[in-house]
Amino acid sequence: MTRERFRTPLAVLACGCLILCISFGARAGMGLYLQPMAMEYGWGRGIFSLAMAIQNLAWGALGPFAGAIADRYGPGRVLAGGGVLYALGLASMAWVTSPLAMHLTSGVLIGTALASTSFAIVFAVIGRVVPPERRSAAFGIGTAAGSFGQFALLPVTQLLISRYDWHVALVGMALIAALIVPLAAALAGKPAAHAAPQSLGESLHEALRERGFHLLFWGYFVCGFHIAMLTVHLPSYVVDNGLKPEHGMVALALIGLANIVGSFTAGLLGGRFSKKYLLSTIYALRAAAILVLISFPLTPATLYFFAVVIGFLWLSTVPLTNGLVSQIFGLRYAAMLAGIVFFGHQIGSFIGVWLAGYLYDTTGSYVGALVASIGLGVFAALVNLPVNEKPIAERKAAAAAA
Amino acid sequence: VSPLGWKIAGLAALALASALAFAAYLSPTMLGAFADVWAFCVGLVR
Numbered sequence: 001m002t003r004e005r006f007r008t009p010l011a012v013l014a015c016g017c018l019i020l021c022i023s024f025g026a027r028a029g030m031g032l033y034l035q036p037m038a039m040e041y042g043w044g045r046g047i048f049s050l051a052m053a054i055q056n057l058a059w060g061a062l063g064p065f066a067g068a069i070a071d072r073y074g075p076g077r078v079l080a081g082g083g084v085l086y087a088l089g090l091a092s093m094a095w096v097t098s099p100l101a102m103h104l105t106s107g108v109l110i111g112t113a114l115a116s117t118s119f120a121i122v123f124a125v126i127g128r129v130v131p132p133e134r135r136s137a138a139f140g141i142g143t144a145a146g147s148f149g150q151f152a153l154l155p156v157t158q159l160l161i162s163r164y165d166w167h168v169a170l171v172g173m174a175l176i177a178a179l180i181v182p183l184a185a186a187l188a189g190k191p192a193a194h195a196a197p198q199s200l201g202e203s204l205h206e207a208l209r210e211r212g213f214h215l216l217f218w219g220y221f222v223c224g225f226h227i228a229m230l231t232v233h234l235p236s237y238v239v240d241n242g243l244k245p246e247h248g249m250v251a252l253a254l255i256g257l258a259n260i261v262g263s264f265t266a267g268l269l270g271g272r273f274s275k276k277y278l279l280s281t282i283y284a285l286r287a288a289a290i291l292v293l294i295s296f297p298l299t300p301a302t303l304y305f306f307a308v309v310i311g312f313l314w315l316s317t318v319p320l321t322n323g324l325v326s327q328i329f330g331l332r333y334a335a336m337l338a339g340i341v342f343f344g345h346q347i348g349s350f351i352g353v354w355l356a357g358y359l360y361d362t363t364g365s366y367v368g369a370l371v372a373s374i375g376l377g378v379f380a381a382l383v384n385l386p387v388n389e390k391p392i393a394e395r396k397a398a399a400a401a402a
Numbered sequence: 403v404s405p406l407g408w409k410i411a412g413l414a415a416l417a418l419a420s421a422l423a424f425a426a427y428l429s430p431t432m433l434g435a436f437a438d439v440w441a442f443c444v445g446l447v448r
Contacts, residue, residue, distance in 0.1 A: 201440075201441070204440060205437045205440060205441050206437075208433065208436045208437040208440055209430075209433050209434055209436075209437040210433070211428050211430075211433060214427075214428060214433065215428075
């Protein structure tokens with residue numbers, strides 16, 4: 001069997017899902033190392049937090065470059081390189097003893113690895129092997145796989161830390177991350193050059209002139225703002241409102257579970273309905289859910305209801321946003337363009353976490369941050385509406401024919 | 403005008419200014435300028 005025959009759409013989808021599962025799963029357990037590392041080295045939590053902030057920014061800022069390299073030299077190489085960096089970053093994190101080394105390994109190395117092994121790169125390959133009418137559903141399956149990875153690898157990390165120690169857990173996760181390298185073989189191969197008679201620079205020039213590209217960027221900014229803010233601050237909000245910390249943990253678990261269903265469903269719906277209207281609905285529903293959260297007294301029942309609703313809307317924007325980028329701009333430079341839009345997501349994540357903390361410190365409450373989240377949800381619902389979903393290639397052909 | 407009134411007026415003015423700035427940013431002229439600055443930077447690198 002030749003290498004090309006081995007790369008069937010099903011094999012590409014399965015291996016892509018496994019890569020996303022590992023990439024997101026290994027990252028989801030990062031917070032579990034905070035306490036044992038801080039205790040062993042006597043570090044304040046700020047050192048670990050800064051490493052995570054660097055990781056998130058590197059993930060976002062390097063995403064477009066990883067995408068551009070994937071579009072030019074093939075995504076398999078980028079994914080394999082990302083797998084090596086991921087394993088190196090996790091393994092070397094087990095032996096760091098200084099804050100600088102921590103920032104370089106956990107921050108820069110793993111951030112670069114995430115930029116090379118996440119949605120934009122994997123979806124660019126899946127998009128090329130799956131027929132256009134099934135592309136959105138395939139993106140939904142991929143997003144659900146990443147969500148499942150966060151859910152499944154978290155207890156594995158916790159088990160390794162509690163049974164052995166955090167050093168062993170990091171080496172174990174490094175070995176799992178190294179599996180990305182052989183899996184990347186299924187996603188190897190360059191996109192067909194004849195698919196777009198454009199250079200990478202011309203493609204970006206065209207995208208920057210397109211209003212929809214900017215609107216998707218800012219919509220994704222709001223997605224990052226909501227998700228990062230709620231992930232970090234929801235447990236504290238729960239305790240501030242008189243519930244137990246366990247309620248916050250259950251709420252986060254419910255979000256994770258509903259997220260798997262939500263991202264898969266969004267992908268399926270994206271294949272049948274207009275993606276921009278679905279995105280607009282998701283952001284409007286997020287704003288409504290947060291409004292309900294702050295409008296009623298917080299009880300375990302209202303919290304869990306909120307968690308299921310917001311979890312369903314959690315990463316459901318991912319298959320739709322990536323699907324729209326591929327649909328409008330084509331697949332030739334999809335990894336780079338989706339990487340740029342994802343940078344907006346990461347900027348939003350950074351600002352969401354910081355702003356909620358700042359507003360809490362200055363006002364003594366999360367209400368200001370939650371009201372801002374509602375306003376941004378409405379903003380994102382509106383900015384997706386004017387996006388022109390028609391492929392640029394079709395628009396050009398129509399203009400040439402006219 | 404009460405302090406709360408000033409706050410509401412200030413927030414409304416901020417929201418209006420932001421909306422106008424965002425609309426200006428999305429105008430074809432500005433988007434074209436974005437793309438041209440990018441092309442100029444690529445030209446410098448080359």
